[in-house]
Amino acid sequence: xxxxxxxxxxxxxxxxxxxxxxxxxxxxxxxxxxxxxxxxxxxxxxxxxxxxxxxxxxxxxxxxxxxxxxxxxxxxxxxxxxxxxxxxxxxxxxxxxxxxxxxxxxxxxxxxxxxxxxxxxxxxxxxxxxxxxxxxxxxxxxxxxxxxxxxxxxxxxxxxxxxxxxxxxxxxxxxxxxxxxxxxxxxxxxxxxxxx
Amino acid sequence: xxxxxxxxxxxxxxxxxxxxxxxxxxxxxxxxxxxxxxxxxxxxxxxxxxxxxxxxxxxxxxxxxxxxxxxxxxxxxxxxxxxxxxxxxxxxxxxxxxxxxxxxxxxxxxxxxxxxxxxxxxxxxxxxxxxxxxxxxxxxxxxxxxxxxxxxxxxxxxxxxxxxxxxxxxxxxxxxxxxxxxxxxxxxxxxxxxxx
Numbered sequence: 001x002x003x004x005x006x007x008x009x010x011x012x013x014x015x016x017x018x019x020x021x022x023x024x025x026x027x028x029x030x031x032x033x034x035x036x037x038x039x040x041x042x043x044x045x046x047x048x049x050x051x052x053x054x055x056x057x058x059x060x061x062x063x064x065x066x067x068x069x070x071x072x073x074x075x076x077x078x079x080x081x082x083x084x085x086x087x088x089x090x091x092x093x094x095x096x097x098x099x100x101x102x103x104x105x106x107x108x109x110x111x112x113x114x115x116x117x118x119x120x121x122x123x124x125x126x127x128x129x130x131x132x133x134x135x136x137x138x139x140x141x142x143x144x145x146x147x148x149x150x151x152x153x154x155x156x157x158x159x160x161x162x163x164x165x166x167x168x169x170x171x172x173x174x175x176x177x178x179x180x181x182x183x184x185x186x187x188x189x190x191x192x193x194x195x196x
Numbered sequence: 197x198x199x200x201x202x203x204x205x206x207x208x209x210x211x212x213x214x215x216x217x218x219x220x221x222x223x224x225x226x227x228x229x230x231x232x233x234x235x236x237x238x239x240x241x242x243x244x245x246x247x248x249x250x251x252x253x254x255x256x257x258x259x260x261x262x263x264x265x266x267x268x269x270x271x272x273x274x275x276x277x278x279x280x281x282x283x284x285x286x287x288x289x290x291x292x293x294x295x296x297x298x299x300x301x302x303x304x305x306x307x308x309x310x311x312x313x314x315x316x317x318x319x320x321x322x323x324x325x326x327x328x329x330x331x332x333x334x335x336x337x338x339x340x341x342x343x344x345x346x347x348x349x350x351x352x353x354x355x356x357x358x359x360x361x362x363x364x365x366x367x368x369x370x371x372x373x374x375x376x377x378x379x380x381x382x383x384x385x386x387x388x389x390x391x392x
Binding site for chain 2: 010120167168172173175185187192193
């Protein structure tokens with residue numbers, strides 16, 4: 001396998017995490033998502049819930065506000081510490097062998113390696129809302145709100161730490177619309193691409 | 197073949213047109229690029245050179261200026277007439293059977309069909325400049341200038357007529373970085389995707 005490491009960024013409700021799981025299974029490689037959260041919790045002493053809530057999501061409603069959250073004596077906020085811990089753990093995990101990593105700005109953290117395939121999964125608002133409704137038992141209104149808020153927080157976090165724009169074509173080797181292509185076909189295509 | 201029509205949008209120097217040609221060959225379907233120019237020239241009476249120069253490229257340096265180019269008594273500019281003629285020809289061509297269409301906002305013109313695969317091919321500025329240098333015998337400086345100007349004009353034209361942003365993830369079913377994936381692998385992946 002030429003592409004040993006696959007990072008998957010995804011819009012909420014696009015099925016990106018599911019695609020990542022299936023892809024790791026089919027390639028027979030490690031899959032990291034909750035694993036990263038557990039390790040960050042262990043290393044930093046924060047609870048898993050806290051890491052999950054803050055590790056990938058901005059608590060603020062704007063990038064401007066995000067830049068000014070409380071700082072310690074080294075000028076670092078809790079979010080900065082979590083980002084640094086996550087980056088270190090991702091760099092450690094990829095040393096262990098081929099894997100699929102979902103979220104957590106892994107595409108940026110591993111941007112200088114040539115053995116990675118950076119993937120972005122997106123879909124139309126209608127298809128995503130439908131998936132959220134079905135999977136999480138939400139109403140249509142709740143689904144749309146959750147989708148918007150989650151992606152907004154993800155993009156603020158990503159844009160702040162990477163100086164890149166979340167979901168911009170040039171950050172990724174491949175982007176796929178899971179709504180028009182189909183989730184199983186996305187997995188099939190990515191298996192082919194991982195082979196190099 | 198479930199995806200009967202494949203539209204390819206591409207950054208200048210990314211090899212998108214070459215990928216389109218190879219893809220059409222491998223799928224055994226029609227390939228339209230210069231063909232569209234010839235038909236527009238025939239229908240409108242403009243020369244092929246004129247259609248090629250104006251049909252996909254804004255003559256202006258900004259979207260603002262583009263909106264105010266000379267208009268006829270119906271309020272239409274020459275560019276508006278060319279766009280309308282191109283759209284009509286693309287809609288006619290796809291009635292003939294499966295095909296690959298490169299450029300000319302075909303993704304937008306055919307956006308409501310479900311039998312299309314909309315593709316965007318991009319690459320890093322370094323890789324594109326290298327390809328332009330090799331293919332067109334330009335210096336590095338000339339290559340970078342040509343690349344920037346061509347894509348700027350393409351994006352202004354596209355953004356003006358489609359109300360979408362050229363190269364934005366959500367316009368396309370799939371985007372591929374030909375520089376990291378490799379041109380032949382892009383063709384292979386797209387052949388797989390066209391099968392549905």
